[in-house]
Amino acid sequence: MPSLGRLHLITDTRPGRDPLTVLRAALAVARAELVVQVRVTDDATDREAYDLARRVVALCARYDATCLVNDRLHVALAVGAAGGHVGADDLPVGAARRVLGATAVLGATARDPGTAVEAVAAGASYLGVGPCHATSTKTGLPAPIGPAGVRAVADAVDVPVVAIGGVTAAKVPALVAAGAYGVAVVGAVSGAADPARATAELLGALGC
C-alpha cells in the first residue's frame, strides 16, 4: 500500500465554488504530500462525479499526489483512483474493501474507539476522525470531539488517523499532539483568499 500523504483536500463542489482552480493551487504547493478526496454533493449525478474525478486523477498524476473518491466506489474504480472513503451511510468497510481490492487505499469515518477498531478489522487503511471542531461545510453532524476525541481513537488503532472538521492551520498542532497523522480540510483551503498560501500554512503546521 502506498504511504499516505498527510494533507487531505476534499473538493468543495457547493454552488459558487471552483474545486479545480483550488486544487491546482494546492497541488503546486503540496505536490505528493496532498491527498485529494473527490466529494460531490449528494444530488450530483454519477456522470458529474465521474467527470470531476477523472480530471482530478489527471491533475494528481502530474504531481504524484493521491486521488481518493468519497462514497462512490464505482467511480473510484472507473477513473483509476487510488482508493475511496466510506462512512456510516455508505458501503460497510468490509464490502468497500472487497469492491476496491486488497491494495487500494480505503478510508473510513470513525468518531469513537469502538467504531475505529471495527473499521480497521474490516479493512480500513486510514481513519477520518471527527468532526474535531465546528464546521459549516457539512450539516447534521454530532458535537465536535476535539483533540481529546482524536486521542481516544488514535490510541486504539495502528492506522493513520486523519482529523477532519473545522480544521485550520492554527488547530493542527493540538490535533497532531493528540495523535493525528494528518488532517482533512474543505473550507480552510477552498474558502481562503489565497488557497496556495493556506495550503503552505497547513503543511507548515503539520511539519511537512
Ligand SMILES: Cc1ncc(COP(=O)(O)OP(=O)(O)O)c(N)n1
Ligand atoms: C477524511 C474524511 N473523514 C471523514 C469523512 C466523512 O465521511 P462520511 O461520514 O461518509 O460523510 P460524507 O463525507 O460522505 O458526507 C470524509 N469524507 N473524509
Ligand SMILES: Cc1ncsc1CCOP(=O)(O)O
Ligand atoms: C465531510 C466532513 N465530515 C466531517 S466534517 C466534514 C466537513 C469538513 O469541512 P471543513 O474542513 O470545511 O470543516
Ligand SMILES: [Mg+2]
Ligand atoms: Mg460518506
